[in-house]
Amino acid sequence: MILYHKNMNQSTKIQLKSESVLLDKNEIARTADLLSDYIQYLNSVAESQKYEAPESSINLPTDNKMLEVIEQVLLKFKNAQLKYVVVVGIGGSNLGTMAVYDAVLKDQNQQTNPLPQILFADTVSAKSLQNLINILLTCSKANEFAINVISKSGGTTETIANFEIIYSALREKFIDIDRRIIVTTEIDSKLWLESTAKKWSTVSLPNIVGGRYSVFSTVGLIPLALAGLNIQELLGGALQMRNACLQSDNQFNPALLSAVVTFLHYKNGVKINNSFFFNPELESLGKWCRQLMGESLGKQFDSVGTEVRAGITPIVSIGSTDLHSMAQLYFGGPKDKLTTIIYHSETESKLTVPNERMLPSLIVGINGKSPAKLMDAIVGGVAEAYKMNGLPYVTLQLPTISAETLGELLQFKMLETMFLAHLMNLNAFDQPNVEDYKSGTKKLLEST
Amino acid sequence: MILYHKNMNQSTKIQLKSESVLLDKNEIARTADLLSDYIQYLNSVAESQKYEAPESSINLPTDNKMLEVIEQVLLKFKNAQLKYVVVVGIGGSNLGTMAVYDAVLKDQNQQTNPLPQILFADTVSAKSLQNLINILLTCSKANEFAINVISKSGGTTETIANFEIIYSALREKFIDIDRRIIVTTEIDSKLWLESTAKKWSTVSLPNIVGGRYSVFSTVGLIPLALAGLNIQELLGGALQMRNACLQSDNQFNPALLSAVVTFLHYKNGVKINNSFFFNPELESLGKWCRQLMGESLGKQFDSVGTEVRAGITPIVSIGSTDLHSMAQLYFGGPKDKLTTIIYHSETESKLTVPNERMLPSLIVGINGKSPAKLMDAIVGGVAEAYKMNGLPYVTLQLPTISAETLGELLQFKMLETMFLAHLMNLNAFDQPNVEDYKSGTKKLLEST
Numbered sequence: 001m002i003l004y005h006k007n008m009n010q011s012t013k014i015q016l017k018s019e020s021v022l023l024d025k026n027e028i029a030r031t032a033d034l035l036s037d038y039i040q041y042l043n044s045v046a047e048s049q050k051y052e053a054p055e056s057s058i059n060l061p062t063d064n065k066m067l068e069v070i071e072q073v074l075l076k077f078k079n080a081q082l083k084y085v086v087v088v089g090i091g092g093s094n095l096g097t098m099a100v101y102d103a104v105l106k107d108q109n110q111q112t113n114p115l116p117q118i119l120f121a122d123t124v125s126a127k128s129l130q131n132l133i134n135i136l137l138t139c140s141k142a143n144e145f146a147i148n149v150i151s152k153s154g155g156t157t158e159t160i161a162n163f164e165i166i167y168s169a170l171r172e173k174f175i176d177i178d179r180r181i182i183v184t185t186e187i188d189s190k191l192w193l194e195s196t197a198k199k200w201s202t203v204s205l206p207n208i209v210g211g212r213y214s215v216f217s218t219v220g221l222i223p224l225a226l227a228g229l230n231i232q233e234l235l236g237g238a239l240q241m242r243n244a245c246l247q248s249d250n251q252f253n254p255a256l257l258s259a260v261v262t263f264l265h266y267k268n269g270v271k272i273n274n275s276f277f278f279n280p281e282l283e284s285l286g287k288w289c290r291q292l293m294g295e296s297l298g299k300q301f302d303s304v305g306t307e308v309r310a311g312i313t314p315i316v317s318i319g320s321t322d323l324h325s326m327a328q329l330y331f332g333g334p335k336d337k338l339t340t341i342i343y344h345s346e347t348e349s350k351l352t353v354p355n356e357r358m359l360p361s362l363i364v365g366i367n368g369k370s371p372a373k374l375m376d377a378i379v380g381g382v383a384e385a386y387k388m389n390g391l392p393y394v395t396l397q398l399p400t401i402s403a404e405t406l407g408e409l410l411q412f413k414m415l416e417t418m419f420l421a422h423l424m425n426l427n428a429f430d431q432p433n434v435e436d437y438k439s440g441t442k443k444l445l446e447s448t
Numbered sequence: 449m450i451l452y453h454k455n456m457n458q459s460t461k462i463q464l465k466s467e468s469v470l471l472d473k474n475e476i477a478r479t480a481d482l483l484s485d486y487i488q489y490l491n492s493v494a495e496s497q498k499y500e501a502p503e504s505s506i507n508l509p510t511d512n513k514m515l516e517v518i519e520q521v522l523l524k525f526k527n528a529q530l531k532y533v534v535v536v537g538i539g540g541s542n543l544g545t546m547a548v549y550d551a552v553l554k555d556q557n558q559q560t561n562p563l564p565q566i567l568f569a570d571t572v573s574a575k576s577l578q579n580l581i582n583i584l585l586t587c588s589k590a591n592e593f594a595i596n597v598i599s600k601s602g603g604t605t606e607t608i609a610n611f612e613i614i615y616s617a618l619r620e621k622f623i624d625i626d627r628r629i630i631v632t633t634e635i636d637s638k639l640w641l642e643s644t645a646k647k648w649s650t651v652s653l654p655n656i657v658g659g660r661y662s663v664f665s666t667v668g669l670i671p672l673a674l675a676g677l678n679i680q681e682l683l684g685g686a687l688q689m690r691n692a693c694l695q696s697d698n699q700f701n702p703a704l705l706s707a708v709v710t711f712l713h714y715k716n717g718v719k720i721n722n723s724f725f726f727n728p729e730l731e732s733l734g735k736w737c738r739q740l741m742g743e744s745l746g747k748q749f750d751s752v753g754t755e756v757r758a759g760i761t762p763i764v765s766i767g768s769t770d771l772h773s774m775a776q777l778y779f780g781g782p783k784d785k786l787t788t789i790i791y792h793s794e795t796e797s798k799l800t801v802p803n804e805r806m807l808p809s810l811i812v813g814i815n816g817k818s819p820a821k822l823m824d825a826i827v828g829g830v831a832e833a834y835k836m837n838g839l840p841y842v843t844l845q846l847p848t849i850s851a852e853t854l855g856e857l858l859q860f861k862m863l864e865t866m867f868l869a870h871l872m873n874l875n876a877f878d879q880p881n882v883e884d885y886k887s888g889t890k891k892l893l894e895s896t
Binding site for chain 1 (some may be wrong): 805890
């Protein structure tokens with residue numbers, strides 16, 4: 001059957017549709033009902049405007065106090081000479097920023113655009129660190145850059161190591177470098193204490209908001225605003241989507257609808273979730289989605305402590321590139337994937353295939369068409385192939401790729417994940433097994 | 449149990465080790481025996497030096513005639529002014545080139561290196577095409593670039609469309625552009641005929657060699673050689689590995705060992721294969737691995753035509769980045785993944801965490817250490833966590849990241865895939881379901 005998300009008064013820009021032979025109207029209604037108490041609870045969290053529940057990341061889009069703090073940081077750090085915003089952070093501390101940056105700002109930066117660029121230092125790699133340092137050393141004054149160290153706990157090995165290396169490489173040339181450091185961390189973490197003691201600009205985020213839910217907090221907003229993003233639009237999109245997803249009627253609630261579809265397939269053994277983006281600039285958004293689903297739903301124990309080893313493995317595909325590498329598996333292989341096709345059809349383009357072609361005998365039907373028109377046909381063919389093979393898929397149609405639609409998308413995914421965790425009886429907010437490798441690493445670091 | 453690949457006379461640089469609770473010595477031997485006839489057959493293919501069997505990509509590393517053709521192309525296209533090598537191709541036509549380029553050459557290019565850069569045009573995207581065209585328009589003469597159009601069949605929509613757009617954007621400024629075009633395609637494809645009629649430099653590859661097995665043919669070697677890669681070293685590594693993997697004793701044959709381990713896990717329901725690279729520059733190699741495994745083993749029908757919907761879903765992880773997004777799922781979630789840890793520990797580095805630190809109270813044990821030393825400890829902790837959780841894994845230790853070790857790795861993976869397909873009773877060389885979306889796309893292209 002085909003499910004359509006009824007977009008009441010066009011309250012959200014994003015439009016969801018789902019098609020699957022597995023779905024049954026009554027089962028969808030029954031499953032959605034299982035979430036009605038939880039949605040009521042989320043509404044009370046939203047009304048409270050407080051940061052007490054783990055779900056309270058949904059209050060970030062309306063947090064005016066936070067915006068005032070950010071305004072102060074921008075006043076100090078934003079200036080006409082600013083060229084580089086360095087984000088030193090990994091996982092939940094940089095993936096949301098990277099997702100929005102790559103989707104909305106990065107292409108503009110490749111042109112002769114006055115916006116500052118964001119440079120990321122995440123994993124420990126001598127090559128990329130050296131490259132980043134070389135770029136910063138081309139600056140003539142510290143005002144030309146800002147370094148934002150982001151670690152919620154304050155104790156992330158890669159982040160601290162990278163910051164120490166960058167700082168020591170720059171301190172000689174930029175003697176006033178301390179003025180250009182912003183530290184984002186939990187209040188009273190060791191990093192907070194060291195940073196305030198050095199009088200670096202130090203900003204917090206609510207302790208209860210986890211890294212993978214923190215893109216609308218100071219974590220994401222400060223570097224994005226410094227790089228020129230309209231964060232009001234981002235938060236506006238997030239708020240619109242939040243409100244749509246707090247409705248109890250599943251027909252009007254896209255995150256509820258998508259969570260129910262995903263859960264019903266999961267129960268039927270469909271344990272891989274494929275986010276298939278047909279705009280290459282959304283690849284980093286895919287990486288953010290991967291963390292959100294992977295960490296939130298991959299759990300050894302359920303909410304009452306029974307060992308379950310639950311989880312849905314998120315994968316990311318980029319069209320049309322991956323049609324030439326993964327389509328054979330997707331269409332011919334095991335029916336173990338639920339696919340979400342995410343696509344914005346670009347309307348404007350100066351480039352088209354010429355009508356007078358060099359190779360006129362090859363490929364009929366492309367003359368005079370823009371790349372976007374060709375992609376429309378490819379996406380149409382892909383949806384057709386999913387249908388033909390009886391493979392389940394959801395489509396998310398994006399009318400634009402903008403700060404606003406990115407805000408919607410990120411918020412949609414976070415609420416969908418909370419709904420899914422609730423249906424799967426899992427804690428969406430912890431990540432206990434990440435410690436499994438950290439103890440071994442710590443031992444090795446201290447013994448060598 | 450732990451399996452070690454016995455590297456006779458250090459014939460290959462890469463060293464394989466595997467650890468899994470699932471493995472049993474006798475079962476490994478029995479399974480390896482199932483491949484002994486196939487290995488004998490592969491030896492006869494290698495001895496023939498011909499391109500008749502679908503497996504004959506294994507003869508590319510010793511094909512001197514091909515090298516002579518490539519030499520002619522280089523004589524014509526390589527020159528001191530060459531800045532940009534444009535690869536117009538997708539899937540099997542560019543993923544191998546991208547894998548080697550990103551791993552071995554790209555970082556050098558970011559510095560002030562005299563090597564030419566490779567620019568890729570694969571999917572249809574107005575933004576990236578415009579960007580590529582803008583870069584080429586900075587050239588003052590056509591000698592500063594070479595455009596290599598690669599399509600085995602000659603009928604790839606994206607490739608033909610992109611080439612037409614690029615050509616028409618450049619022809620006015622570069623009136624002698626035809627001199628700078630190289631077309632790589634099958635002899636007698638429509639593209640071959642059009643290209644030779646226009647007197648463009650036109651090179652072939654053996655018809656029997658499929659796109660995903662073509663990295664050591666003209667497809668990969670021409671752009672890589674133009675960009676400055678030592679292709680003799682690449683082919684040398686490939687040949688060393690091929691010879692190791694044609695041995696019948698499984699202890700000395702790393703591809704056989706790895707295929708047997710993967711197959712035994714697959715039979716036990718482990719249907720996701722995770723390539724976990726701890727050097728970020730190997731991410732593109734991961735994308736090549738994805739196509740190889742996805743297209744070769746994702747099959748609706750087995751070799752005798754029975755519907756099986758077989759397949760192993762390849763995923764790619766990048767350490768340490770993905771430890772901060774996927775580790776929770778990997779260590780705590782379903783035991784449905786076999787992981788291969790692929791790592792080269794960089795020995796030299798000018799950068800180290802200073803001993804006099806800014807944040808001395810945070811993270812003990814990193815003082816004076818290089819990024820590579822930190823990564824060693826992280827990789828060690830990860831292997832420990834796999835072991836502790838009873839999760840199966842294989843390690844591939846790379847002594848260097850070079851043309852030679854890339855040659856080994858690519859050849860290793862291709863032979864492993866052939867062995868796996870044989871064990872799974874699948875055709876490793878076709879991709880019939882790719883047509884599933886193409887018919888719909890064609891219809892849409894011709895009707896709009």
